Amino acid sequence: MSLLWWYLSLNLNIYCDGASRSNPGDASIGVSIVENNLEKATISKKIGIATNNVAEYLALIEGLKYCVDNKVQNVIFYLDSNLVVEQIMGNYKVKSENLKEHYEEAINLISHIENFSIHHIYRENNKRADQLANQALDS
Numbered sequence: 001m002s003l004l005w006w007y008l009s010l011n012l013n014i015y016c017d018g019a020s021r022s023n024p025g026d027a028s029i030g031v032s033i034v035e036n037n038l039e040k041a042t043i044s045k046k047i048g049i050a051t052n053n054v055a056e057y058l059a060l061i062e063g064l065k066y067c068v069d070n071k072v073q074n075v076i077f078y079l080d081s082n083l084v085v086e087q088i089m090g091n092y093k094v095k096s097e098n099l100k101e102h103y104e105e106a107i108n109l110i111s112h113i114e115n116f117s118i119h120h121i122y123r124e125n126n127k128r129a130d131q132l133a134n135q136a137l138d139s
Helices: 003-009 052-069 082-088 097-110 127-138
Strands: 012-020 025-035 038-050 074-079 115-120
Touching: 012 038, 012 052, 012 127, 025 052, 025 127, 038 052, 038 127, 052 074, 052 082, 052 097, 052 127, 082 097, 082 115
Parallel strands: 012 074, 074 115
Antiparallel strands: 012 025, 025 038
16 A cells, blocks of 8 residues: 555544643643544543643543554544654653653554554644643643
């Protein structure tokens, strides 16, 4: 299968965001699962006390679990955390001990997905996931 065909055949996009007030502080995640430009599902929940980077990883992991549970094999993830994206892509080392376990869990989940792609986007392009994360914090 050509890379172009694969890219054009993808119709599942997952937008993830983590939020932490006081960093570390009360934290939450927001995940928007979009299929054919329509939001198919959302995840919005508190995760306890965590740093922003941990929250970002946990949002990614929730999206990945959704894919594995639903046997999704073609997906593009979008995060506004450049750190998490670059670590998952292997461009940055994971030095922080509190992120290593989350990184390893994410990599394990990714191994179950045939065509996985992850991209950094600017915060203004990730408003829905941010809204879901903040909704959980405010509830």
